[in-house]
Amino acid sequence: MRTVVSSAEMRAAEQAVFARDPEADLMGKAAAAIARIADDVAPDGAVLVVAGAGNNGGDGLFAAALLAERRPVLFWRAFRDAHAAAVAAARAAGCREVDAVGAVAALADCSLVIDAVTGLGSRPGLPLALQTLVDACDAATVPVLSVDLPSGLDADSGALHPSFSAEHTVTFGSVKPCHVQQPAASRCGRVHIVDIGVTVPDTQLRVAEAADVARWWPRPDASSDKYSRGVVLVDTGSEQYQGAAVLSCSGALHAGAGMVRYTGRAASGLILSRFPSVVVGEGRAQAIVLGSGWGDSDGGEGRVALARMHSLPAVVDADALHWLPGGRLDGWLLTPHAGELARLLGCTRAHVEAHPLSCVREAARHTGATVLLKGATQYVAEPSGRVTIAVAGPPWTAQAGSGDVLAGICGALLAAGLPAWRAGVLGASIQAMTAAANPGPYTPDELAARLPAMIAQLSSSPLAR
Ligand SMILES: NC(=O)C1=CN([C@@H]2O[C@H](COP(=O)(O)OP(=O)(O)OC[C@H]3O[C@@H](n4cnc5c(N)ncnc54)[C@H](O)[C@@H]3O)[C@@H](O)[C@H]2O)[C@@H](O)CC1
Numbered sequence: 001m002r003t004v005v006s007s008a009e010m011r012a013a014e015q016a017v018f019a020r021d022p023e024a025d026l027m028g029k030a031a032a033a034i035a036r037i038a039d040d041v042a043p044d045g046a047v048l049v050v051a052g053a054g055n056n057g058g059d060g061l062f063a064a065a066l067l068a069e070r071r072p073v074l075f076w077r078a079f080r081d082a083h084a085a086a087v088a089a090a091r092a093a094g095c096r097e098v099d100a101v102g103a104v105a106a107l108a109d110c111s112l113v114i115d116a117v118t119g120l121g122s123r124p125g126l127p128l129a130l131q132t133l134v135d136a137c138d139a140a141t142v143p144v145l146s147v148d149l150p151s152g153l154d155a156d157s158g159a160l161h162p163s164f165s166a167e168h169t170v171t172f173g174s175v176k177p178c179h180v181q182q183p184a185a186s187r188c189g190r191v192h193i194v195d196i197g198v199t200v201p202d203t204q205l206r207v208a209e210a211a212d213v214a215r216w217w218p219r220p221d222a223s224s225d226k227y228s229r230g231v232v233l234v235d236t237g238s239e240q241y242q243g244a245a246v247l248s249c250s251g252a253l254h255a256g257a258g259m260v261r262y263t264g265r266a267a268s269g270l271i272l273s274r275f276p277s278v279v280v281g282e283g284r285a286q287a288i289v290l291g292s293g294w295g296d297s298d299g300g301e302g303r304v305a306l307a308r309m310h311s312l313p314a315v316v317d318a319d320a321l322h323w324l325p326g327g328r329l330d331g332w333l334l335t336p337h338a339g340e341l342a343r344l345l346g347c348t349r350a351h352v353e354a355h356p357l358s359c360v361r362e363a364a365r366h367t368g369a370t371v372l373l374k375g376a377t378q379y380v381a382e383p384s385g386r387v388t389i390a391v392a393g394p395p396w397t398a399q400a401g402s403g404d405v406l407a408g409i410c411g412a413l414l415a416a417g418l419p420a421w422r423a424g425v426l427g428a429s430i431q432a433m434t435a436a437a438n439p440g441p442y443t444p445d446e447l448a449a450r451l452p453a454m455i456a457q458l459s460s461s462p463l464a465r
């Protein structure tokens, strides 16, 4: 699990270092790391460093001085002002200064551009001269290594602005929101996190990693039986949306449920023909999955209220989200997409898309449930305000039916005894990781069938220990 720090939190942590040791050379450590990673990702050829007026530019120019010991380095002060000591160091090391026109012309001979224009102090967007260079980098296919974050982005959000598009980003201490929230994250390329001696504070935002999924995935042991592995009661699908029932049962079974009981309104013959182990009808269970593919079939309110009376953990998906009962929904996992969350909160989808973090937090605080907001970035918010971002995956999972499978996976994890936040994070992460390991337009049921191989791979990996 990695902590995600805001620019203000990172600045406060840096200040704490300087309060302890006014001579701390954080910029020197940052520059050394940038130079090392630049040499790793582009070992030969000239490097162009584009420097802004603040400390981000200082990092880049000190890195330029180090790189100039072994290869040609050019630099452009994009705003004329720049960190004076760093400019002096770059000049003393033999770096050649160019202007805006010279920077674009130099790209033909460069194997790497280091973007050190703005970092934590970035105001979103880019002036025209920089946008011209960004376009020229794209046209010349010169890779960009961004310092801290691609200049032009806002460190504290996933919003897209005119910015550099990096192949690699070197950041310090820990990731910032722009590195892990889409669509901004797609501009960061591979993110290298470098320790420069700043103690990263605990925050209310974290991002899960594959190692967390491996460590926390529930596995049966020698004493397990179907009940201890977890029985999932699945009330999904309808006459109109029969496939949703198949998909959610598939998700639960392929994620390792001990048993699936089906109580929904789709034709049970269809489900049994695909999954003969499914038991049709009520019975003992440890978790409930509700709502996927209900459409506007009757009795939603009563079915949700009945589930509440069972006092079992529940995944509440899709159409069941319209019928949330009053009171605190402890132990429940709501799985809306942006449109469904907007309806829950009484705001617009555009508002949720622009402010996903505050919206998902608000829904969890208001309902007392854990809320998994599905989408390109998947957020799991707890009523306490803590949010965990699931492991990211490719956009192939953005298709009808993925959510039905995910509801089933999360149901199996709740039934295995995981707390709702962990079930949400692991469910969303395993689906993303399976899609990443099987690139291409697989259908949701085909991907569900590949979950066991992914789980087996995780279980045998050293990450699981
Ligand atoms: N504070 C520290 O001790 C450390 C900071 N570090 C670096 O310092 C950075 C933060 O430095 P700063 O606070 O100086 O801020 P930045 O260097 O990110 O940017 C501030 C400067 O850029 C200008 N600017 C911002 N957005 C602009 C835009 N869109 N168009 C034109 N000009 C724009 C501002 O007016 C200001 O002059 C970090 O991102 C990191 O790279 C590292 O050296 C590690 C240590």
Ligand SMILES: [K+]
Binding pocket: 056, 115, 116, 117, 118, 119, 146, 147, 148, 149, 150, 151
């Ligand atoms: K930058």
